[in-house]
Amino acid sequence: MAFELPKLDYAYDALEPHIDAKTMEIHHTKHHQGYTSKLNDAIEGTDHEGKTIENILNNLDMENKAVRNNGGGFYNHKLFWNIMSPNGGGQPTGDLAKAIDAKFGSYEDFKNKFSETAKGQFGSGWAFLCVHEGGAVEICGCPNQDNPLMPGVGCGGTPILGLDVWEHAYYLNYQNRRPDYVEAFFNVINWEEVSKLYAQNK
Numbered sequence: 001m002a003f004e005l006p007k008l009d010y011a012y013d014a015l016e017p018h019i020d021a022k023t024m025e026i027h028h029t030k031h032h033q034g035y036t037s038k039l040n041d042a043i044e045g046t047d048h049e050g051k052t053i054e055n056i057l058n059n060l061d062m063e064n065k066a067v068r069n070n071g072g073g074f075y076n077h078k079l080f081w082n083i084m085s086p087n088g089g090g091q092p093t094g095d096l097a098k099a100i101d102a103k104f105g106s107y108e109d110f111k112n113k114f115s116e117t118a119k120g121q122f123g124s125g126w127a128f129l130c131v132h133e134g135g136a137v138e139i140c141g142c143p144n145q146d147n148p149l150m151p152g153v154g155c156g157g158t159p160i161l162g163l164d165v166w167e168h169a170y171y172l173n174y175q176n177r178r179p180d181y182v183e184a185f186f187n188v189i190n191w192e193e194v195s196k197l198y199a200q201n202k
């Protein structure tokens, strides 16, 4: 069973003006499709074939660059589409809000730390909010398509929020203004979905 490019449950223009339609379309149909196809090629006939993406990343040989880059790319973008919504924004609630306050002090402190991580990631990469078993949350940045499911990467735990800071994610609309893109992202975060992921993985 090969991996398939996940469908978005909103239109490419639905996140405007925060993320433009052209960027969304290219990002989904070219970049994410590319990672998906190359992941399938890389695992064909290996022990990874037929496993879940989480299992593949948990058991990854970090020297296996094809699976590391494309498996990471497949997973990270699936998470990214999933935790955005045209009805997003606002703030987390319930258990997730409590975990964020416990770790960072307040939503504003969380937002500042996450933004600094995203803006400070040198070159291409991601900022993640992750949950550890037991419910504690943590923020980390990862280069390229690495993520904390991979052995020894970042803060560990399971990513429940991810922000793509590769230039392909924002350059058409924001050019070199990564900080403006990071700020805009908070308007489209689907906190309901992030809360669901928190509850499933804590």
Ligand code: MN3
Pocket: 027, 031, 077, 164, 166, 168, 169
């Ligand atoms: Mn990307």
